[in-house]
Amino acid sequence: AQSVTQLDSHVSVSEGTPVLLRCNYSSSYSPSLFWYVQHPNKGLQLLLKYTSAATLVKGINGFEAEFKKSETSFHLTKPSAHMSDAAEYFCVVSPSGGSYIPTFGRGTSLIVHP
Amino acid sequence: DSGVTQTPKHLITATGQRVTLRCSPRSGDLSVYWYQQSLDQGLQFLIQYYNGEERAKGNILERFSAQQFPDLHSELNLSSLELGDSALYFCASSDTSLIGNTIYFGEGSWLTVV
Numbered sequence: 275a276q277s278v279t280q281l282d283s284h285v286s287v288s289e290g291t292p293v294l295l296r297c298n299y300s301s302s303y304s305p306s307l308f309w310y311v312q313h314p315n316k317g318l319q320l321l322l323k324y325t326s327a328a329t330l331v332k333g334i335n336g337f338e339a340e341f342k343k344s345e346t347s348f349h350l351t352k353p354s355a356h357m358s359d360a361a362e363y364f365c366v367v368s369p370s371g372g373s374y375i376p377t378f379g380r381g382t383s384l385i386v387h388p
Numbered sequence: 389d390s391g392v393t394q395t396p397k398h399l400i401t402a403t404g405q406r407v408t409l410r411c412s413p414r415s416g417d418l419s420v421y422w423y424q425q426s427l428d429q430g431l432q433f434l435i436q437y438y439n440g441e442e443r444a445k446g447n448i449l450e451r452f453s454a455q456q457f458p459d460l461h462s463e464l465n466l467s468s469l470e471l472g473d474s475a476l477y478f479c480a481s482s483d484t485s486l487i488g489n490t491i492y493f494g495e496g497s498w499l500t501v502v
Contacts, residue, residue, distance in 0.1 A: 318493040375444050376491060378431040
């Protein structure tokens, strides 16, 4: 069985400050992990993907995530938030065995204040 | 633009009716996924097709059905609609059904049942 937990339903930051969106996963196998972003009234866009290569993954728009197997975490970070980063972010786990349907977290709403 | 096309973008219909949502995957993608997104349930996997064959089934109601045609486009049929079926329905595609493969999402079809 696999699951993914996004630890915060909402994160509020000021523009120009760092962003941290937290994600913990459980998987019986070595997983592939993803972060997607959904802007209002839009589809889900892939931010970045981890597939057992480098543990630090760089994505689009200055985002990156670090895979920590010992902590079963895949937190998303950005050094400096921009107003356009305000959106819903989803952490996704897709295992390497058993069910291969990706499992989505409930999402974290990122709010950016001017 | 992900390359996944969904129609219609918005649909309003009455309870008890039937609707069909259409999805054209990215060029060359063989696998199509359907997801339902609602405020209370989050993003729920409904069903997956791979090259015309049903590959995996998730939380899809018996009133719902889907198929993938030889040209690889897919349709999701929703019948005997209820108020609770109001949601955003996403189609996604990937080039294989392999585990860990990146899934690309369309913009979604907003269904409102009144």
